[in-house]
Amino acid sequence: MTQTVFITGTSSGYGKATAQLFLERGWNVVATMRTPKPDIFNSKSSSLKVLPLDVTDTESIRTALDETLSTFGVIDVLVNNAGIGVVGIFEATPMTTVREVFETNTFGVMATTQAVLPLFRERRAGTVVNVTSSVTLARMPLAAAYTASKAAIEGFTGSLAFELEAFGVKVKLVEPGYGPATRFASNGAHRMEGLIPEPYRSFAEPIFASFAKPVAVTTEWDVAEVVWRAANDTTGQLRFPAGPDALALAQSR
Numbered sequence: 001m002t003q004t005v006f007i008t009g010t011s012s013g014y015g016k017a018t019a020q021l022f023l024e025r026g027w028n029v030v031a032t033m034r035t036p037k038p039d040i041f042n043s044k045s046s047s048l049k050v051l052p053l054d055v056t057d058t059e060s061i062r063t064a065l066d067e068t069l070s071t072f073g074v075i076d077v078l079v080n081n082a083g084i085g086v087v088g089i090f091e092a093t094p095m096t097t098v099r100e101v102f103e104t105n106t107f108g109v110m111a112t113t114q115a116v117l118p119l120f121r122e123r124r125a126g127t128v129v130n131v132t133s134s135v136t137l138a139r140m141p142l143a144a145a146y147t148a149s150k151a152a153i154e155g156f157t158g159s160l161a162f163e164l165e166a167f168g169v170k171v172k173l174v175e176p177g178y179g180p181a182t183r184f185a186s187n188g189a190h191r192m193e194g195l196i197p198e199p200y201r202s203f204a205e206p207i208f209a210s211f212a213k214p215v216a217v218t219t220e221w222d223v224a225e226v227v228w229r230a231a232n233d234t235t236g237q238l239r240f241p242a243g244p245d246a247l248a249l250a251q252s253r
């Protein structure tokens with residue numbers, strides 16, 4: 001039977017590529033995004049369903065799940081990909097920004113997972129793939145709030161794996177490296193304004209210079225391929241670094 005994947009944050013970047021890859025490989029794909037743009041996939045396939053979903057809005061999660069079940073009858077894999085970033089000095093980061101990042105990256109993942117779990121538990125099958133970041137593999141400056149939001153999901157996922165094991169439900173982490181080709185930096189640019197106060201400037205400048213000349217980067221296809229691997233994994237592996245820079249960090253740990 002054709003399998004169904006439900007993905008958050010598919011309007012661009014890693015989520016969009018993941019939706020495309022699963023579609024090409026014959027799955028039913030529920031590509032959710034805050035503002036649906038069905039044409040971005042150039043596909044008229046009945047295997048593709050584009051639905052509105054904001055991970056900070058529980059009602060929109062419920063509505064998207066109900067619509068998915070009435071279209072495909074089942075969800076086999078949930079990919080929690082939606083995420084936002086903030087880079088800057090923590091002292092200067094307003095708590096409203098910290099909370100905004102956690103609402104999406106942490107509580108949004110938890111809320112979507114909690115909504116899907118009864119379906120998985122009752123079927124005694126299903127896989128949750130949580131997209132975190134390689135910032136959880138090695139400490140990175142100027143990313144305290146963002147790292148905290150993703151590290152929380154690493155801890156959450158590791159613990160959840162135990163309580164779901166008896167029901168045949170799997171939980172995985174995909175840890176992508178730095179992907180400058182996605183909309184991640186431009187989507188977060190407004191959040192970073194004013195976050196490098198003068199006393200920290202000489203500290204931050206060389207770090208921004210090093211961001212501009214990365215030794216290795218991650219592409220959206222690196223991530224899509226690793227999400228595919230995590231979704232189909234039968235070995236019990238929890239963590240899946242994605243992209244050459246993330247792999248290097250994982251190996252150096």
Ligand SMILES: NC(=O)c1ccc[n+]([C@@H]2O[C@H](COP(=O)([O-])OP(=O)(O)OC[C@H]3O[C@@H](n4cnc5c(N)ncnc54)[C@H](OP(=O)(O)O)[C@@H]3O)[C@@H](O)[C@H]2O)c1
Nearest residue numbers: 009011012013014034054055082083133178179182183184
């Ligand atoms: N690019 C990197 O360097 C990098 C590195 C490691 C990990 N990651 C992680 O990878 C994931 C994908 O990021 P990306 O690089 O592909 O960035 P991206 O191009 O900005 O994609 C992020 C997606 O999340 C969506 N989103 C944001 N807030 C949302 C919300 N409240 N509800 C639903 N969707 C929401 C965005 O939708 P809108 O169009 O509506 O804004 C967009 O589709 C994120 O979890 C990110 O933290 C990225």
